[in-house]
Amino acid sequence: MKLRLVLALLFASVVVPVAAQDRLPPAPYAYQQLRDPAEEAKAKELMETLRCLVCQGQSIADSDAPLAGDMRHEVRSKIAAGESPDAIRRWLVARYGNWVTYDPPLDAATALLWFGPLLFLALGGWLAFGRFRRGEADGDGEA
Amino acid sequence: MRNRWVLFVPLAIMGLLFGAFIYRLTVPAETLIQSQWINKPMPLFDLPPATAGVEGLKSSQLADGKPRLVNVFASWCIPCRAEAPQLEALKAAGVPIDGIAIRDRPDDVAAFLRENGNPFDRIGSDQQSSVQIALGSSGVPETFLIDGKGIIREQIQGVILQEQVPEIVAKLEAMK
Secondary structure (H helix, E strand, C coil), X not given: CXXXXXXXXXXXXXXXXXXXXXXCCCCCCCCCCCCCHHHHHHHHHHHCCEECCCCCCCECCCCCCHHHHHHHHHHHHHHHXXXXXXXXXXXXXXXXXXXXXXXXCXXXXXXXXXXXXXXXXXXXXXXXXXXXXXXXXXXXXXX | CCCHHHHXXXXXXXXHHHHHHHHHHHCCCCCCCCCCCCCEECCCCEECECCCCCCCEEHHHHCCCCCEEEEEECCCCHHHHHHHHHHHHHHHCCCCEEEEEEXXXXXXXXXXXXXXXXXXXXXXXXXXXXXXXXXXXXXXXXEEEECCXXXXXXXXXXXXXXXHHHHHHHHHHHCC
């Protein structure tokens, strides 16, 4: 009983991802391309920008985790059923949040990511402008 | 030049950046992906029975007026075994529990139920994780609290602990 409790506490601290312990063959479309090359191209492009949930840092196109295989099956099945890649991405984002997409939308959290470069360009321009003006004022062309 | 200290600003920024990198390398970010599919209706599904002698699970069965738990588990998931006593305790407290077995085989599910008991009213077999993905679930075990109208109210990721049992009973009671 005590051992059970210790085990439970131990496991509770770790959510175990869907690891490769199951004994089922992969889902049909996990490792098999769609018959129509155009559809497969669409699916592949989408899968490369969807993040694997259990092997974080990899896209579902790159991962061999069973859940990634099942997600590829899901994506290919939906593409084959005529759904657009954008709709599938929205469907997944509604479930897993923006976390699941490698193509982050513009919102409050990502605004700095999008406008940061402009911000730094403006900052650089301002610094350079100040420097040039000072150079002129000194009149000695200090480099 | 008066403001000589300004020269140290880039160094200070680099120092801060380095500090941030070292911090994140030693203390990895929270990697639990919580479902965003909360306060939303159960996705539509109709899963076949996970093994002989149990009933399959349909989403329409989850809106019968009784708040309940839906436990996402698998026979190959070791922590799910550690969770079994807590599910039994919940069942004993009168909580209806349905199961969804992920990527599982009927024989393995039967063996799992033999060894760990069967607290489930119904167990659907989700062989390609499609219901799991539709729920925004990313691992096993996970447990969803469903109100009587079939709306998902909460997701619990990982093993339910003994001390969470009364809390869960109270939450489901409050949904009645």
